[in-house]
Amino acid sequence: MNSEANNISSPIVSAKGVSLSYGDYVVLHDVTFNAIRGQALVVMGGSGCGKSTLLKSLVGLLEPVSGAIRYGDQDFWASDNQKRDEISRRFGILYQGGALWSSMSLLENVSLPLEMFTELSPKEVREIAEYKLSLVGLSGFGDFRPAQLSGGMRKRGGLARAMSLDPEILFFDEPSAGLDPLSSRRLDDLILELKETLGITFIVVTHELPSIFAIADDSIFLDAESKTLLACGHPATLRDECSEDKVRHFLLRQSNFS
Amino acid sequence: MTVEQGQSPLGRVNCKVEKGVLHCRFTGRWTIDTVSQEASRLSWKRGLADEKDIIKVSFEIGEGAEWDSALVVFIRSCLIDCKESKLSVDMSRLPSGLCKLFLMTKEKLVEKVELDGSEQGFLTAVGELVFAVAEATLSSVHFLGEWTLSLFRMFRFKSRFRPSDFLESCRACGAAALPIVTLVSFLTGLTMAFVGSVQLAKFNARIYVADLVSLAMVREMGGLMVAIVMAGRTGAAFAAELGNMKLNEEIDSLRTFGISPMDFLILPRTLALFVMIPMLTLYADVVGMLGGMVVGLFVMDFSFHHYIEQTQTALSSMWDIYSGLAKTIVFGGIIGMVGCQKGLNCGNDSAALGNAVTSAVVTSITLVVVADALFEVFYNVMGWR
Numbered sequence: 001m002n003s004e005a006n007n008i009s010s011p012i013v014s015a016k017g018v019s020l021s022y023g024d025y026v027v028l029h030d031v032t033f034n035a036i037r038g039q040a041l042v043v044m045g046g047s048g049c050g051k052s053t054l055l056k057s058l059v060g061l062l063e064p065v066s067g068a069i070r071y072g073d074q075d076f077w078a079s080d081n082q083k084r085d086e087i088s089r090r091f092g093i094l095y096q097g098g099a100l101w102s103s104m105s106l107l108e109n110v111s112l113p114l115e116m117f118t119e120l121s122p123k124e125v126r127e128i129a130e131y132k133l134s135l136v137g138l139s140g141f142g143d144f145r146p147a148q149l150s151g152g153m154r155k156r157g158g159l160a161r162a163m164s165l166d167p168e169i170l171f172f173d174e175p176s177a178g179l180d181p182l183s184s185r186r187l188d189d190l191i192l193e194l195k196e197t198l199g200i201t202f203i204v205v206t207h208e209l210p211s212i213f214a215i216a217d218d219s220i221f222l223d224a225e226s227k228t229l230l231a232c233g234h235p236a237t238l239r240d241e242c243s244e245d246k247v248r249h250f251l252l253r254q255s256n257f258s
Numbered sequence: 259m260t261v262e263q264g265q266s267p268l269g270r271v272n273c274k275v276e277k278g279v280l281h282c283r284f285t286g287r288w289t290i291d292t293v294s295q296e297a298s299r300l301s302w303k304r305g306l307a308d309e310k311d312i313i314k315v316s317f318e319i320g321e322g323a324e325w326d327s328a329l330v331v332f333i334r335s336c337l338i339d340c341k342e343s344k345l346s347v348d349m350s351r352l353p354s355g356l357c358k359l360f361l362m363t364k365e366k367l368v369e370k371v372e373l374d375g376s377e378q379g380f381l382t383a384v385g386e387l388v389f390a391v392a393e394a395t396l397s398s399v400h401f402l403g404e405w406t407l408s409l410f411r412m413f414r415f416k417s418r419f420r421p422s423d424f425l426e427s428c429r430a431c432g433a434a435a436l437p438i439v440t441l442v443s444f445l446t447g448l449t450m451a452f453v454g455s456v457q458l459a460k461f462n463a464r465i466y467v468a469d470l471v472s473l474a475m476v477r478e479m480g481g482l483m484v485a486i487v488m489a490g491r492t493g494a495a496f497a498a499e500l501g502n503m504k505l506n507e508e509i510d511s512l513r514t515f516g517i518s519p520m521d522f523l524i525l526p527r528t529l530a531l532f533v534m535i536p537m538l539t540l541y542a543d544v545v546g547m548l549g550g551m552v553v554g555l556f557v558m559d560f561s562f563h564h565y566i567e568q569t570q571t572a573l574s575s576m577w578d579i580y581s582g583l584a585k586t587i588v589f590g591g592i593i594g595m596v597g598c599q600k601g602l603n604c605g606n607d608s609a610a611l612g613n614a615v616t617s618a619v620v621t622s623i624t625l626v627v628v629a630d631a632l633f634e635v636f637y638n639v640m641g642w643r
Contacts, residue, residue: 060514095510096507102508116517158511
């Protein structure tokens, strides 16, 4: 561990003036925020506000038009491909549908990153993969194909894979989408537990209010209309004190046409 | 009008004017399963047009009337008419449920959201087509370049695909294709022998059927038939598989792990085709000649020995076989790369996936036929025959 890790409140991920667009269509404009090591940052906002797009650019799938994304003291997009791959290996991502590789079994899915990026023996790889699966409550399902699993199990499988390389940061894209309230609650509990025990930093994109209040240490609110970051802070504080009506209405689940 | 027993009569609107107020009373059955309400629309229009001095329209619903969306839509169109002729509307006598339905849709009453670029002139369409073609060409070249880089990485042992993936692809596009390749090439040989025998009989040169079938299979038909079967079978499968992986974000998840989809998914698939297509072609050549021999032995009554000997003489120069096989390596490359590229560049919905698969098959068959012709011209110009 480097010295930076000891400084508990230093930002592990930071975005400064990031603007994103698809072709000519601007999605987000001038977004700036910090994610603190060991905390859960929730990215919230209505549908179509660019939450998932922001996530894409944080993990290296969409280059920002302007602005910088930094991991620790490294500028992510200014680095060359090899450097960026190295940084990528410090984080894991859970996609909306789990995005498990459909041609492989669950165990192979979790072991592949280990096989590729570590010098471990096949036996050790298998042991670690099985341990990660049991961490998300899927031990014994290793030989199942993704198609044979339910939506919730696929998501947990995706989480096991995202954690395979012991990442410092975990990104979640809509963890509760398509899950029943109980499964989504369990996933929230799992996030809290992992945060506490492993000290992983979480960046979670979601619009589910119960999840937001359950897991967030900090949050940012993106707005579809102005295409900017409208507010940041702890969701409970934002709900009670935010000066922007939109943010309060969102967090209180009030419709603005009434 | 006759009314069926047990059913309320068809929906009608009665318009009556009282002190400058047009009273519209809806009676009968206003449901979407009744016949069209055009007649009522006419009587509403007439009611509105006849009276010049009305200032207000009032809607009400008659005793025992049934209604659903049909009435809502009718009144909505009335409201638009009222708005145009600047009449005030009184809806207080309508049932509260019906009024709520209007309130819910009030803001969307007249405005229409314009879809971007829905209307375009001829010149715009031509311009966009040119850009689309240019972009498609550029992305193909880009793909080819990436593929080549990935191949170099593999030779330097830096590429990261699993040998088992390569073997699985070989099985899927090689061994698993044997039955259909057998059928198609056997029948091709058989058909050519039949067609040839009729023509050659005119010159009293029937034994040359053996030459015709063996040369045609080896030089041309074997490779072409295999390529067409592979384009429909494997090219389509590649496009569908990769397209589906893209829809599922599986490709994205490979990328974010720092695993290049080119190295991990596309290289093993295309290399498998490179290796398997020439082998399948050799097999198809042999089966096609067998098909010809069946006609030679059982229809034209040549002896087995005679037919084999004639075939051997025809194929005495190995060049015919090599030239046929050389082409198929290129065919394999075309089919594999087109299939993978279409899948990887697939859009984000299931319709786009269908388009990607169709376009993969059509493009690869077209390119294979073009490449085949170019090869023949090339051989001819170089005098290799």
